[in-house]
Structures are given as C-alpha cells and as structure tokens.
Amino acid sequence: MSGLAGLWGPAAGDEVLLAQVAPMLQALQQRGRGRSGFASDSAAGLVLGHCRAAGDAPLQPLGSACGRYLVCLDGRLYNREPLQAWIGDVPRMASDAALLLQAIGRWGVERTVQAIEGAFALVVWDRQARALWLARDPVGERPLYYGWHAGHFRFGSELKALQASPAFDPAIDQDALSLLLRHDYVPAPHTIYRGIHKLVAGALLRVDLADMAAGGSDEAAQGGRLYWCPRQALRAALDDRPDEVPTLEAATDQLEEVLQRAIGSRMHSPLACGAFLSGGTDSSLVVAMMQAQAAVPIEAWTVGFDDPGHDESEWASQVARHLGVNHHLHRIDALQARDLLAQLPQVWCEPFADSSQVPTLLASQLLGARKPVALTGDGGDELFFGHPSYGRALRNARLCGGLPEWVRSLARQGGRHLDAERARLGGWRALLAEVSADDVEGHYLQRVSRWRDPARVVRGAREPATVFGQRDLAMPAEARIQLLDFRMDLAEGILVKVDRAAMACGVETRSPLLDMEVVRLAWRLPQHLKYHDGEHKRILKHLLARYLPEPLVYRPKRGFGPPMASWLAGPLRDWAEALLDPRLLREQGCFDAPRVRALWEAFLRGERKWHTHLWNVLMFQAWHVHWHGARSLRPAHVPLPDVRAA
Structure with missing residues (x-):
C-alpha cells in the first residue's frame, strides 16, 4: 500500500515546499498508513511526497546514485526476475522502487516503462533535463491525477491529494458530469474538475519547462501518450x-x-x-x-x-x-x-x-x-x-x-x-x-x-x-x-x-x-x-x-x-429526498432540477427502472455536499510528515 503526491512551481525553499506537500500526503494516508517521506529540488520548485504502509522497504522518494533522478512508485512490479536479469548487478532483495531506479538509470524512463509489468503509478524527476515524467500501468490498476492550478503543476494518487490544498478551487466540469451520468464514472483523461486530468491507463506524460510556462499541453489534456496501446x-x-x-x-x-x-x-x-x-x-x-x-x-x-x-x-x-x-x-x-x-x-x-x-x-x-x-x-x-x-x-x-x-x-x-x-x-x-x-x-x-x-x-x-x-x-x-x-x-x-x-x-x-x-x-x-x-x-x-x-x-x-430500487424506495428514501431537494438542486446549478425531480417522482410512483439513473445523480449530490457544501469546515492546519527522506 502506498500513495504519491507532489507539485512543481516557482522556486522555493525546502520548508515552503514541504508545507505545500504535507496536506497532500496527509489526505492520502489511507493509502499508506505508517510512514511518509519527501524529496525536493528547491532550485526547480519541485517536491515529491510518498506514503506507504510500515514495512522493510526503504522510504521513498528514492534518488539515484548519480543524483540525476528522483523516483516515486505507487504499486508493485510483477516481472522482477527478468528485470533483475536484464539489468544485472542488482541485489535480489532490492525493493521495487530501487529496481525501477536502476532500470531508469540504465535505460531511461521511456524504455523502462515499456519493460516493466505490474500494477503501478509512478513519477520520475529528471534533474538534468528539468523534466517530470508520469506513468500508469497498462490496465489501470493504480490511479494518477494531475493538473495546473494556482501557478503549480500538482499531481497525486487520488483527487483528494489535489483537493487538500487551500488554493485548490477549480470549477465543476459540466461536460465531465454528463459522462458520469452515462457511465457511472468519469473516464480518463477527464475529471469532475475543469483543467484537472487523469492519466490514461498505459500512458506516459512528460512535463518540461515549456509546458510549465504555457500552463499545460495538448498531450497533458489528452491523458498522456500511450506507451502500450490496447x-x-x-x-x-x-x-x-x-x-x-x-x-x-x-x-x-x-x-x-x-x-x-x-x-x-x-x-x-x-x-x-x-x-x-x-x-x-x-x-x-x-x-x-x-x-x-x-x-x-x-x-x-x-x-x-x-x-x-x-x-x-x-x-x-x-x-x-x-x-x-x-x-x-x-x-x-x-x-x-x-x-x-x-x-x-x-x-x-x-x-x-x-x-x-x-x-x-x-x-x-x-x-x-x-x-x-x-x-x-x-x-x-x-x-x-x-x-x-x-x-x-x-x-x-x-x-x-x-x-x-x-x-x-x-x-x-x-x-x-x-x-x-x-x-x-x-x-x-x-x-x-x-x-x-x-x-x-x-x-x-x-x-x-x-x-x-x-x-x-x-x-x-x-x-x-x-x-x-x-x-x-x-x-x-x-x-x-x-x-x-x-x-x-x-x-x-x-x-x-x-x-x-x-x-x-x-x-x-x-x-x-x-x-x-x-x-x-x-x-x-x-x-x-x-x-x-x-x-x-x-x-x-x-x-x-x-x-x-x-x-x-x-x-x-x-x-x-445490491437491491438498490427497494432500498431507495424504503430506508434510503429520506436520504435521497434531502439530496434531491429542488432548492438544493437549483442552488448547485449543475442539473436541470425539474427533470431530476420528475424522474424521482416517477420512481416513487413505481417505475422502478429509474433507480439506475437516480443513483449517479445522488452520488454526485452527496459528493458535492461533502467537498463543496462543507468546504469551510475542513481543518486549516495539517501536521507535517514526521519522517523525511532525501
């Protein structure tokens, strides 16, 4: 279990960078209860953070012996033996992240990502090229979110890492919301927020100084470039x-x-x-x-x-x-x-x-x-x-x-x-x-x-x-x-x-x-x-x-x-009624309130098939109330990680 987070922006001291990544790591603690670490390049304004469950593996991020690369890995590699044979001179007990770092040092990021197999999301900082790489496994077992906001490029294993920043307040993407209603999820590269993206499964994204100056790139908006095309x-x-x-x-x-x-x-x-x-x-x-x-x-x-x-x-x-x-x-x-x-x-x-x-x-x-x-x-x-x-x-x-x-x-x-x-x-x-x-x-x-x-x-x-x-x-x-x-x-x-x-x-x-x-x-x-x-x-x-x-x-x-139709018509009815209240729907301004209410009333009259339509509306409503209706109640101070790794 692990999670990663980080940001890239204007040059800043280590303490400033740590203060910015700390709430992002704290938001991901469910992915890595136990230990947190960070590494920074203050001259570049970049900081990487990683949290993982307690264990014997070394704390991340890991730095290469030559000083060029910093690596964060969320996940696990499943082709360790052939990787070790190809690379050579790697201790058999080396962690997955250490093995990954050795491969990158020898082959570079692109060739390494094509060689590894597993369930992973990873981030690599190349100090020499001043480039940041993001990658995700071919199937999509591990997630990775990213986007430019408030002058920084932010990324994390879950959206809550980006949401943890007090400065993070993008607009709801109504187009993406329509995808949620069709599919029950928002597919990559879209997210529920305008300007924030998910890396597509099997994709690799390179962010450099030109992208930072422009505040984005076409490749980033498309969820990266496929290194493995299904x-x-x-x-x-x-x-x-x-x-x-x-x-x-x-x-x-x-x-x-x-x-x-x-x-x-x-x-x-x-x-x-x-x-x-x-x-x-x-x-x-x-x-x-x-x-x-x-x-x-x-x-x-x-x-x-x-x-x-x-x-x-x-x-x-x-x-x-x-x-x-x-x-x-x-x-x-x-x-x-x-x-x-x-x-x-x-x-x-x-x-x-x-x-x-x-x-x-x-x-x-x-x-x-x-x-x-x-x-x-x-x-x-x-x-x-x-x-x-x-x-x-x-x-x-x-x-x-x-x-x-x-x-x-x-x-x-x-x-x-x-x-x-x-x-x-x-x-x-x-x-x-x-x-x-x-x-x-x-x-x-x-x-x-x-x-x-x-x-x-x-x-x-x-x-x-x-x-x-x-x-x-x-x-x-x-x-x-x-x-x-x-x-x-x-x-x-x-x-x-x-x-x-x-x-x-x-x-x-x-x-x-x-x-x-x-x-x-x-x-x-x-x-x-x-x-x-x-x-x-x-x-x-x-x-x-x-x-x-x-x-x-x-x-x-x-x-x-689950038997959602009978649940919504019975014990969950009051909960649903509160979220579908016409005044709340109008205040949020995301849905055509009369259409949603008409569907809810038709369902209550016995047209049971509408529960599948209503559930994704209800899930958005519950999410919106939690993350936006009560935003002012979130704690203003988040403790810093107690363990640091260079």
Whole structure:
C-alpha cells in the first residue's frame, strides 16, 4: 500500500515546499498508513511526497546514485526476475522502487516503462533535463491525477491529494458530469474538475519547462501518450493466433499454467493474503488456485444481500466448503447500507456511482481488519467474453445491419425528437433506439448507458467523445466490444471501485486475471473457446471444473449489485429526498432540477427502472455536499510528515 503526491512551481525553499506537500500526503494516508517521506529540488520548485504502509522497504522518494533522478512508485512490479536479469548487478532483495531506479538509470524512463509489468503509478524527476515524467500501468490498476492550478503543476494518487490544498478551487466540469451520468464514472483523461486530468491507463506524460510556462499541453489534456496501446496489442494478438486451432483441453492447460504463475507472483505469503469471493466464476477460480498453492487454508470474504434475488452468498459458501478455505460471510441490509453512505464521498473523492461500491466497501472493511492484501477476480468478464450484454449487442447489430439504410435513417430522425431515457422502459422507443445505432459500438453503448442523453439533464453540457466513438472495422465485432469494455468499464469503473474501497480500509488489491501474460493469452484464444452455444467464459469454466464439481461451475450468472430500487424506495428514501431537494438542486446549478425531480417522482410512483439513473445523480449530490457544501469546515492546519527522506 502506498500513495504519491507532489507539485512543481516557482522556486522555493525546502520548508515552503514541504508545507505545500504535507496536506497532500496527509489526505492520502489511507493509502499508506505508517510512514511518509519527501524529496525536493528547491532550485526547480519541485517536491515529491510518498506514503506507504510500515514495512522493510526503504522510504521513498528514492534518488539515484548519480543524483540525476528522483523516483516515486505507487504499486508493485510483477516481472522482477527478468528485470533483475536484464539489468544485472542488482541485489535480489532490492525493493521495487530501487529496481525501477536502476532500470531508469540504465535505460531511461521511456524504455523502462515499456519493460516493466505490474500494477503501478509512478513519477520520475529528471534533474538534468528539468523534466517530470508520469506513468500508469497498462490496465489501470493504480490511479494518477494531475493538473495546473494556482501557478503549480500538482499531481497525486487520488483527487483528494489535489483537493487538500487551500488554493485548490477549480470549477465543476459540466461536460465531465454528463459522462458520469452515462457511465457511472468519469473516464480518463477527464475529471469532475475543469483543467484537472487523469492519466490514461498505459500512458506516459512528460512535463518540461515549456509546458510549465504555457500552463499545460495538448498531450497533458489528452491523458498522456500511450506507451502500450490496447488496440494495437489486441490486433497483434489476433494476428498471432496459431494456424492450428488448439483444443479446449490444450488451451485450458496453457491458461492454467499462466494463471498459476500470475497468482503465485501476487500471493507471496498466504498468511498475508485474503481474497474476495462472490461465488461467481472469476473469484471462485482465483480462490481455488490460491488454495492449491497454499499449505494452510486461505481466508476469503463474501458480502451477500438480504434480498434473495440479489444474493449469491450461498453459492460462495458452497465453493468455500468444497475448497476448504476459511470463509467469512456477511449479509448487508438497507440499514447497514445507510450507515455506509456518509463514507462514500470521502472514499471516492471523485464522484463514482457503481452501486456495488457499497458492498465492496463493506467487504474491504471486513477483510482489512485481518489481511493487508486481497486477490480479486477482476478482468474475467472483459477478457473471456463474460457479459451477456456482449451477445445482445452482437445480435442487435447483426439484425439491424440487415435493414435498408432508409429505414435506419428514418429511425435516427425520429429518435431526435423523443425522450431517449424512456427507451429504458422497453416498447417501441427501445426498438427505435436500437435501429438508430450505427454499428456494434453503438449497440453496446445502448446496453451500458445509464442516461442515454445525459447532456439534456446537465446544464450547459456537451458530452465529450470517448473510445466508443473509435472504430477499427478490420477487427471482429466481438473483439471490438471486449476492447471497449477493457478500456472503459474495467479501467475506469471496476478497478476504480476496488482500488478506492480497498485502499480506504488498508488493503492492497491484486488482480491475477489482469496479468499481462494472461491478457495476451486471452486475446489470442479463438472466440469459440470463450463463447460457444450461449455459454460465456467457456474456457474459464472448463478450468474451474478441475477444482469444483460441475453444479458449482455451470449455473446462471448474477451480478454483485445490491437491491438498490427497494432500498431507495424504503430506508434510503429520506436520504435521497434531502439530496434531491429542488432548492438544493437549483442552488448547485449543475442539473436541470425539474427533470431530476420528475424522474424521482416517477420512481416513487413505481417505475422502478429509474433507480439506475437516480443513483449517479445522488452520488454526485452527496459528493458535492461533502467537498463543496462543507468546504469551510475542513481543518486549516495539517501536521507535517514526521519522517523525511532525501
């Protein structure tokens, strides 16, 4: 567990620089309870800060022996052995940050970032070139925020590091807010604040004196420059498929071998590692393979719901009993969810609205009381064709693609005059929306959108373009859908949900299914090994059947979502009513208040599908009240870090 923060601005003394970075580090203490350190270049006006959980690793930032580089690393490297072999003359017990520093000293920043594999965000200061480098892992397991404000370039592992500065008060980005309403998250490079950005997964950003003088650059506004392009990597994997199609059994053998290595590199000691166990294919497989590598029972945590229609905890219990793991089960109800609501805006310091954040936070609290590390099953759906919505989008694209163009053109013209949100209720409006979609990306966007026309409810908004607008017609349609999910919902939604919840509870999460060797193998597999005759994640289930009896493997998929409709109509109603108060909505000025109120009242009348629309509005409202409505109540003084590192 660790976090990083820093700023670059006018030249200042060390004490001044420390006073500026101290509140940023303090805001990130949940990511690194235990020790904090800083290093500065006062002549350049730059300071780096780092916090990490107590342990044997040396305090960061680390400086190179030649004095040229300063390095901060948030995260972990998983290809240490090949790195050590390539670099040579590196102690086997060197920390990840020390290994990274050695590589940079030998190869430079760009080549090093392309060589390392892991879950990381990193910052490198090059004293000689007067350049600052920011980088993020290819999948997006660790976050990194940055932007120019009040004469400084500021950066940190979470938005709250930037928010900690008394001078930080940028405007809400209404365009980004429209993205939140569509996707339940604000995707990189955007953030909820105008002029503040997130580094895109797999991207590298270089900031130099010219950028500082200009107050930004096009590359910075775009979230950096990709050093690892998932589109190119996927296309290369498709081209690299063997001429001889592997059998299911042979491919499963290969996947098992690769996944065993990924789990082993992340588990280290089973005494320190727990796991999240939902009872679904992905988490069950990770837990089963963890237990196969452990000499003692591992510990796994499950959160279920008091609503049988949303509860998978009995499946998780059966999996745990069969594997012999030490299972911890807790069922959450609406009253306990209500108690957690006050924590959400602090944990997700940028508005976030995947409602499974509530049980994820509870699971993290329970696990964090006993273990510092948790393995997850994240990535299985996106890599192995696990979402039923993939098949629906492909089917609808195929059916609509056979219609005459004049029919689709009429549908598009008619759709411009209709309330797009009503299509969520089915009927002829839903049919018109499907016929209007241009291609498989458009059909999949219909499946995953909360608000289908969010700019109509966000005042003054123009919804920014995302990867949904990019096309690569040379790739199969099923690959294009999975690429969208890999770059959007996985990187910007699921991994954000898990990282923030776990870090807030002192837990470092590791996702073996997102190991780059697993990713490359999954992309090379023929489609029929992932989806065949209506069976999703075919090869994963075939592998899981080596560890579990078939009745625990082959069963209907159910998500990890809480019964939010009944919760909002019941015990959470007063909380929601206060946040959707017409006067509050008008004072904030972000939403079209009558539209939001009309939706809330329709929901209360029994149109239950509106709870998905309302939850992301509520999450923004709760965030806005926490971070802006009570801004004057935040402490004016933050203690300085008690440990310094040169």
